[in-house]
Amino acid sequence: IPFTPRAKRVLELSLEEARQLGHNYIGTEHLLLGLIREGEGVAARVLENLGVDLAKVRTQVIRMLGETAEVTSGGGKGSNKTPTLDEFGSNLTKLAGSGKLDPVVGRQQEIDRVIQILVRRTKNNPVLVGEPGVGKTAIAEGLAQRIASGEIPGILEGKRVLTLDIGLLVAGTKYRGEFEERLKKIMEEIRSAGNVILVIDEVHTLIGAGAAEGAIDAANILKPALARGELQCIGATTLDEYRKHIERDAALERRFQPVTVGEPSVADTITILYGLRERYEQHHNLKITDEALAAAANLGDRYISDRYLPDKAIDLIDEAGSRVRLLNSKLPTAARELDRQLRQVLAQKDEAVRDQDFAKAGQLRDQEVELKQQIRDIIQGSCSQTEASATAAAGTGTVEPSFGADGSPLVTEEDIAAIVASWTGVPVQKLTETESVKLLNIEDTLHQRLIGQDEAVKAVAKAIRRARVGLKNPSRPIASFIFSGPTGVGKTELTKALAAYFFGSEEAMIRMDMSEYMERHTVSKLIGSPPGYVGFNEGGQLTEAVRRRPYTVILFDEIEKAHPDIFNLLLQLLEDGHLTDSKGRKVNFKNTLVIMTSNIGSKVIEKGGGGLGFEFSEDNEEEARYTRIRSLVNEEFKNYFRPEFLNRLDEVIVFRQLTRAEVKQIASIMLNEVFARMQDKDITLSVTEAFQDRLVEEGYNPSYGARPLRRAVMRLLEDSLAEEFLNGTIKEGDHALVDVDDQKKVVIRRQSSTSNADNTALPEAQPTSAVSL
Numbered sequence: 001i002p003f004t005p006r007a008k009r010v011l012e013l014s015l016e017e018a019r020q021l022g023h024n025y026i027g028t029e030h031l032l033l034g035l036i037r038e039g040e041g042v043a044a045r046v047l048e049n050l051g052v053d054l055a056k057v058r059t060q061v062i063r064m065l066g067e068t069a070e071v072t073s074g075g076g077k078g079s080n081k082t083p084t085l086d087e088f089g090s091n092l093t094k095l096a097g098s099g100k101l102d103p104v105v106g107r108q109q110e111i112d113r114v115i116q117i118l119v120r121r122t123k124n125n126p127v128l129v130g131e132p133g134v135g136k137t138a139i140a141e142g143l144a145q146r147i148a149s150g151e152i153p154g155i156l157e158g159k160r161v162l163t164l165d166i167g168l169l170v171a172g173t174k175y176r177g178e179f180e181e182r183l184k185k186i187m188e189e190i191r192s193a194g195n196v197i198l199v200i201d202e203v204h205t206l207i208g209a210g211a212a213e214g215a216i217d218a219a220n221i222l223k224p225a226l227a228r229g230e231l232q233c234i235g236a237t238t239l240d241e242y243r244k245h246i247e248r249d250a251a252l253e254r255r256f257q258p259v260t261v262g263e264p265s266v267a268d269t270i271t272i273l274y275g276l277r278e279r280y281e282q283h284h285n286l287k288i289t290d291e292a293l294a295a296a297a298n299l300g301d302r303y304i305s306d307r308y309l310p311d312k313a314i315d316l317i318d319e320a321g322s323r324v325r326l327l328n329s330k331l332p333t334a335a336r337e338l339d340r341q342l343r344q345v346l347a348q349k350d351e352a353v354r355d356q357d358f359a360k361a362g363q364l365r366d367q368e369v370e371l372k373q374q375i376r377d378i379i380q381g382s383c384s385q386t387e388a389s390a391t392a393a394a395g396t397g398t399v400e401p402s403f404g405a406d407g408s409p410l411v412t413e414e415d416i417a418a419i420v421a422s423w424t425g426v427p428v429q430k431l432t433e434t435e436s437v438k439l440l441n442i443e444d445t446l447h448q449r450l451i452g453q454d455e456a457v458k459a460v461a462k463a464i465r466r467a468r469v470g471l472k473n474p475s476r477p478i479a480s481f482i483f484s485g486p487t488g489v490g491k492t493e494l495t496k497a498l499a500a501y502f503f504g505s506e507e508a509m510i511r512m513d514m515s516e517y518m519e520r521h522t523v524s525k526l527i528g529s530p531p532g533y534v535g536f537n538e539g540g541q542l543t544e545a546v547r548r549r550p551y552t553v554i555l556f557d558e559i560e561k562a563h564p565d566i567f568n569l570l571l572q573l574l575e576d577g578h579l580t581d582s583k584g585r586k587v588n589f590k591n592t593l594v595i596m597t598s599n600i601g602s603k604v605i606e607k608g609g610g611g612l613g614f615e616f617s618e619d620n621e622e623e624a625r626y627t628r629i630r631s632l633v634n635e636e637f638k639n640y641f642r643p644e645f646l647n648r649l650d651e652v653i654v655f656r657q658l659t660r661a662e663v664k665q666i667a668s669i670m671l672n673e674v675f676a677r678m679q680d681k682d683i684t685l686s687v688t689e690a691f692q693d694r695l696v697e698e699g700y701n702p703s704y705g706a707r708p709l710r711r712a713v714m715r716l717l718e719d720s721l722a723e724e725f726l727n728g729t730i731k732e733g734d735h736a737l738v739d740v741d742d743q744k745k746v747v748i749r750r751q752s753s754t755s756n757a758d759n760t761a762l763p764e765a766q767p768t769s770a771v772s773l
Helices: 005-020 028-038 042-049 054-064 085-086 092-099 109-119 137-151 166-170 180-194 218-228 238-245 266-283 289-303 311-329 333-354 358-396 413-424 433-440 444-449 454-469 491-502 520-527 541-548 564-576 602-607 619-642 660-680 689-699 707-727 765-770
Strands: 087-090 125-131 162-165 194-199 232-237 257-261 409-411 479-484 512-515 552-557 578-580 585-589 592-598 651-654 683-689 733-741 746-751
Touching: 005 028, 028 054, 054 491, 085 087, 085 162, 085 180, 087 092, 092 137, 092 162, 109 232, 109 257, 109 651, 125 552, 125 746, 137 194, 137 454, 137 602, 162 765, 166 180, 180 194, 180 218, 180 564, 194 218, 194 444, 232 238, 232 479, 238 564, 238 689, 257 651, 289 311, 289 413, 311 409, 311 413, 333 358, 409 552, 413 520, 433 454, 444 454, 444 491, 454 479, 454 491, 454 651, 479 491, 491 552, 512 541, 520 541, 520 564, 520 578, 541 552, 619 651, 619 689, 660 683, 660 707, 689 707, 689 733, 707 733, 707 746
Parallel strands: 125 232, 125 257, 162 194, 194 232, 479 592, 479 651, 512 552, 552 592, 683 733
Antiparallel strands: 087 162, 578 585, 733 746
16 A cells, blocks of 8 residues: 555654664654654644644653753754763763752862873773772762863863763663664764763673674773774773773773772761762751761761771761651641641642632632641641650650751761661660660679679670770770680570670570581681682671671680681781681671680689698688689680780680589579479479479589589479379479478479468579579
8 A cells, every 4th residue: 555645754754753863763752753743644633633732742752762852853063963872871961060960079189080081192091990889980970060060171171971871772682783783873973972971880891791692792892992092981890890800801901091999088978978968958858967977977987897988978877867757757646637638639729720720729729828837837836845755755865856946857966876776786876874774784684694703794794884885995896705614604604694685685696616616627617618619609607697797796615626727817806806708808896795615724723723831811712712713724724825815805704613502593593494484384383492402412513513403403303393294293273392302302292372372482583583584
């Protein structure tokens, strides 16, 4: 069927539109543009009868295609005709001129170096190399802002900084040759325009991009133009990617001039945050205090070790802003109904404007203003109530939202600390009154589980208080101890209690059983296998655990059983607070409490120090004996460990042998555990004083600590209870009393609830202790 002359004319106009847009096809959008340009057909008359403005339709279609009316209509200077490049990138200079880019603070030296490379005759292609988040892309934006403001050498005047999206360039290239055709067209446009500086973020993606079987990739297509100076390109990539991809290709590497972008200092980061503050205040509709900016830089640098400034500090400000905004965005109950009415009024007003009923729209506008004022009054009233409650809550340490002088929400130092705590798990907020009391009573809390060993408990409590108040050395772990003493006296139990009460749970403790590290090759289990070995990608057991939970207790159990090479690895951990894993990542140990247990010196402790020739008064005898034992144990440590290892420890704590009275208290705790288990079966259990004496007599052994007592509880109590339960002597809902007869044999008697009142559990075995276990 032949086309009519008008149809041919429309197709010709559609082809012309497609060419102007740089497209290699004629689609429905081009046909619509052709119909509008032709203007005399049936389609154009139908659109006119519907009241459609053909010029507006044309502009909207062009905008949907991602182009501007100027480029499409062929207007403007010839140098700006880069439709293909405009399709696959964005104009940073134009964005900078319209103020849509964030301000670039500092980095003058790096920007000057980039300009210096750009004005070279050949190989004028800088590549910004640095760690992720240090501001590489911001330097390219800074150059665009300088060009937009005219603060550049004359040779660069009139230049346009355009980004190229490699992913978008590759997308949709189904057939062989399409990618190469797009890239060649872009290069031709850049060559003919003569004023384009191309920015390629993640420049390593050029290597292999668009390379099908037998085809060449983007990097090899661009190489000749890069070397001759026909193409001015600014690349940005990380150190690892530069080394991995670009340095391997020597021909590509020589065409780029690396510009190293270092991590800014904390002071420089604060200056950068000052420059960005206004943008974030506008976005979140609040105010950010100077203290919050300083806290973001300082706390980010100190506690977030696996990311880089200024990126992590900016993210802290951004997330703190969103947190405060959300906390203050909840409307009071009284304002919710008004807000619903306001939305209805706005919808009715828009409908009236569309119907050109301006009288009705004016009435609705008055209602809108009135409703907004009512909502504003309710919110201001609730804000004043919030400030009053904040004043009342100041004594209890409750954190309340802060407000500025104009009533707008404030991002404070405490908000930044809350975000850091949620990211890392390290408590860096200000101490509340409740937490202060808890820290002052650490010793009493730990003694609920650990009987005796006052020296060890005091040393650990002091370390926790120092760290929480912020007085500890920021470049070392919270503390590092060796717990030495006989088996079964509570060395590991103290660590478990510490993890349970102050680090969340016993699971918060990272326990390394050093008997598993007796061979030399097991050192790699801590930090990860070296490259080429099985398990390289899995990381180290110690380093990965600390990366996931940076605020924790690390227990090296039975440290003397480890291979000597393990101690070499621990030297930098104890002194500098970090370890480098097999992948080269520096893992931060500065918020960990390092505890090592050892049985070295247990024989000396068992013998009691063996003093000769001197007698002391009763008051000083025990203390002198302990001092003598401690010095002897330290001598044994010097024989076993090297001086540089011992010198890095904060303290070697010698645990005392358990006395009979302490074993009796431990027996009460163990009995409470059994009581709690029986309570789950709805059986109330109590014991007599005679049974407890029998238990202590059976389980007391100074050489073996509390472990024989646990076996005695199992043998004398748990086994007897199990037999009586199976025989049916004791059933659910019963009360039972455990006693011993004249032959010291265990006897279990059923009791009524009234008689049980006179034979309750021991004073030491309070129900609260059972719960705490």
